[in-house]
Amino acid sequence: MNTSSLPKQFALDLSHSPKASLDNYLCSKDLALLSTLHALCKSWGDVASKQSTNPLNHRWIYWWGPEGSGRTHLLDAIDNAAQNAGIECFSLSPSEPTAWVRLEEKMSALAQAESPSVITVDDVDRLDERLVGALFRILNGVQASKNIHIFMAGKAAPANLELREDLRTRLGWGLVFQTQLLDDSEKIQALEQAAKARGLVLSPDVLPWLLNRFYRDMPNLMALIDALDAYSLETKRAVTLPLVRELLQPK
Structure with a gap:
């Protein structure tokens, strides 16, 4: 069904659907992932935590699953939670290469900052060669940082992604979860x-x-x-x- 054929009042509701959050994520068997994300977002609401070290121990979270399994919803929920906590947030995807350039210019400052910052990366499986290189450099910066939190999503497990071997290996260093329909x-x-x-x-x-x-x-x-x-x-x-x-x- 095409939304253009829907009545006007329904089209308006589609455009004003609630913002993505962890609370309105419809969980199937993803309880460990959801619990981990809830714990991190809760820490951002604590002012004292903004002077703490990275609870992920300089690592990252990557989740993978089929289209429609909530991958992007979770990334959007993380973005919204960071913004609500007043944390600087960078949202990256293959369709917006300029955002990657702007982030790389700030990575050194973010890595040395005491306050947390958040990066989300969608559709990792669709990154071209240039963006694969950028993500590899960004992950190196996250490793060297105190408070950068990075969350990534794609359609396949790290070992099965059609990307550079060093990036696939690097993705596997973090916490890896699967989202399910x-x-x-x-x-x-x-x-x-x-x-x-x-x-x-x-x-x-x-x-x-x-x-x-x-x-x-x-x-x-x-x-x-x-x-x-x-x-x-x-x-x-x-x-x-x-x-x-x-x-x-x-x-």
Whole structure:
């Protein structure tokens, strides 16, 4: 289904979906990763921790998994948590090479700083040769630093990435986790919890129908829950299958 064919009110809800956070990450079997990230983000909220050494012991965290398993959501959540804590944050991806240049210019100062800084790197598997070299240098800087925290994500485990051997080896020096897709029952459970948190009552046939007929990825399904909530309040009607069909009917 193409979002351009959706009714206006739903398109607006998609564009105003909640910011990514660790609390709204829909965890399947990624409890160790989520617990580790929660502990780090909690430390950033403590003013005293801003004068402490890197709790990762000069290492990094890399997670990998299939598309739709929440890789980017977690990186965005880390970015948002850092910004909320007033920590300088750098978000890198293959599509924005100038951001890498700006970061490399600041690495020496960041490595010597007493206050923490955060780097996130998405789609490591798509880095070209130039950016692979940049990431290798950045990781060297992180190793030499006191308080740089770097988080990276890609589609495969370090050993299976089609990248330079020295970078693949270097990625494996850190903490490595795997993100996994939710199965249908987990998706339904997560969507039910999201609806309950909004005080939204869904008829039993709504969620199975959405999984069969609508997007199967969780970001769009969660955005639809928000849209249904708003549409139900607007029309003063319960969320039944006819209302869902009406909402999704192109206008």
